[in-house]
Amino acid sequence: MPLPPSPPDALAVSAASSFAPPTGAQAQLWWTSTTVPATVLAELRGTLDPATAGRVDGMVREADRRRTILAHGLLRRLVCTFTGLAPADVQLARHCESCDANDHGKPYLVAVDGQPAPVAFNLAHSADVVAVVVAAPGARVGVDVESVVEGFDWEPVRRHVFTDAEWGASGAAADPSAERFALWARKEASAKATGDGLSIDLRHVSISPFEGPGGARTSRLTAPGATTDLLVVDAALPTAEPVSAAVAVVGQAEPPALRVTQALLD
């Protein structure tokens, strides 16, 4: 029997695009390099919501402005494609799991005119890469991307990210540094899926060393008074500079069926 055609790994995400949003256990990870023409950046800047545009204007470093415009601009293009809404009608809100505030914390899409949010999402950026994960409405999903830096100085982060046992076990891997970047991304994706982010100690996120069905690992986040179980999958991004990326979902029976696509922005 002929194999079904594989989905393309790079797609133009323009105003004229039409894609289906993820359903069930599907998740889509869209990524772009931060090297895009100034015209694209200006166009995406014009689609941001007032709160994000205000944050961008307050950023000192050009690289931070660029990453935020690209992440939020790509998110809005995807949502507009899924719904037919104009960018101005896509509304975001935030909620902080730690202090219950609504002016920071994990962002989510708000229902507009009685239409429920079309997707759950999360964003991440590293040095030269921006990633947006979208999953079915109601999913608690998180993504993290870590730049893989040769000769990385682990000392400042080691004690905040890894338990002694994890540090020791990763030291025995064929490539300890690659193993540690991968584990770091899995842990941070898990903490972002629950919405805790880095308000929790990443040493309280334990990741199974073994892959199960669908390439998923189990992940357990133990915060004071609560334990959350997740599934986490690695995402291979064919970026110019190497990165480790992972997507995590809370409490899903099936592993996230992840499709990775490079967003070609014009």
Ligand SMILES: CC(C)(COP(=O)(O)OP(=O)(O)OC[C@H]1O[C@@H](n2cnc3c(N)ncnc32)[C@H](O)[C@@H]1OP(=O)(O)O)[C@@H](O)C(=O)NCCC(=O)NCCS
């Ligand atoms: C948010 C956080 C997870 C980002 O980590 P990072 O490695 O700097 O950045 P990443 O590129 O991975 O992710 C950034 C994106 O994560 C999303 N995000 C923000 N807070 C989040 C949270 N609590 N959970 C999940 N995602 C979050 C946002 O979309 C953010 O981008 P944006 O601000 O442009 O919208 C981390 O900085 C954090 O948790 N900070 C808050 C820590 C804290 O003490 N909070 C308590 C305040 S009372």
Ligand SMILES: [Zn+2]
């Ligand atoms: Zn807070």
